[in-house]
Amino acid sequence: MNLIFYNIMSLTSREEDYLEAIYLLTGRHVAVGLTDVARELGVTLPTVKSAVTRLKERGLVDQKHYGKIVLNPMGHKIGAEIYRAHRALRVFLNEILRVPLEISETEACLMEHAISKDTLKKLECFVHDYQTRDNG
Amino acid sequence: MNLIFYNIMSLTSREEDYLEAIYLLTGRHVAVGLTDVARELGVTLPTVKSAVTRLKERGLVDQKHYGKIVLNPMGHKIGAEIYRAHRALRVFLNEILRVPLEISETEACLMEHAISKDTLKKLECFVHDYQTRDNG
DNA sequence: ATAGAATATTAGATTCATCTAACTTTGTCA
DNA sequence: TGACAAAGTTAGATGAATCTAATATTCTAT
Incomplete structure (x- = not known):
């Protein structure tokens, strides 16, 4: 579709x-x-x-x-999806790589356009898994 | 400098x-x-x-x-640095997130411009650490 | 109800990144 | 050594993304 x-x-x-x-x-x-x-x-x-x-x-x-x-x-659908990528990237940068929040925000905003649906899904899973088994 | x-x-x-x-x-x-x-x-x-x-x-x-x-x-210096970012991102996508190589290549190429020196360093460390303690 | 503030629109310019088409220079090999 | 192919150049067009300056509309508060 x-x-x-x-x-x-x-x-x-x-x-x-x-x-x-x-x-x-x-x-x-x-x-x-x-x-x-x-x-x-x-x-x-x-x-x-x-x-x-x-x-x-x-x-x-x-x-x-x-x-x-x-x-x-x-x-609306596209806007929501871009924001989803933005959020996943920001969390990855900030919480996993320990990049300062402001910078995570900025860089996520630049990266968000590069990421496909499939990759986004994988990133989200990775972030989720990483957070649930207390790494770092 | x-x-x-x-x-x-x-x-x-x-x-x-x-x-x-x-x-x-x-x-x-x-x-x-x-x-x-x-x-x-x-x-x-x-x-x-x-x-x-x-x-x-x-x-x-x-x-x-x-x-x-x-x-x-x-x-030369800038070219080398962009390529470093490219490589780190490609490895992250391909080897950690398990995104197919071709797609990792493409998306790394789009993301490479977004990433600052500090973030690159952090990503490289993360990828390195992740690989040395056999996750996944 | 209207004057002034806030908001929206239009016009016109600039820069980057790209293209096609036409032209010039360089290099090679028969 | 000169014809032809390969490589490089120039000119001119287009579209996205941005700006400033000028204009038009709408909102609001007295």
Whole structure:
């Protein structure tokens, strides 16, 4: 079911970042505006605007004129998945490699786009197993 | 000693890829041409040309008109370091997470740019320790 | 209800990374 | 030694991602 989408829909890292940011903000806010995303990612409003326009063209988000940003089901799914990779990587870096939290955060954010579904699953298992049998 | 350079010299992922490719080819060939790099990275000649031009402007490589590509000391150092990160990540993915080699190769190549010197050192230690006490 | 603040939009520029097509130089071998 | 192949160069286009500056809309609080 995803194969069809995945081929058409190979997103850039940056598109994934925007999707992830919107996903996270959606979990905290009632409504997500361009300004929220801009703050979250440290970019300017027009930059967010053009990213959202591109995501809109791909059918991953909706935004009415002067309106809030809403994730479509596929956008939500991708955002959630990117965040899952982000979290697994951050935990691996921070709790297993003992990289400081801030740095783990930053580097996880850069690595999260590189990791496939299969690898993510393996990483999650590894992290889980490692934690349950008290290593380190 | 590196701080000065590192600030001026924040390379894009792609610039790092080219440097790494040239570094690897240098270890195999006598002389590295644009065509070798193009083959290695799967891009066209003009693309390599413009990348090399940019790396030349940064003083990381040299190339005379119609000549071969030569890494300058700093370029060599960066290329070697990127490759070190690449290797550590590939080994982690392949030998510890049991991700198939081809996929480990690809994903390491994407992650290698995200990882700082400190994190790399930690990852290398982790991989080493993991391997010496026969886990899995 | 409206003025001022906050937010969103548009226009236009820049840089990187890529491509194709056309051209030039170098190198080789018959 | 000169024709042809291989390698390198240049020109020009495209798209993503970013910015600043200017403009438009919406919200809010008096």
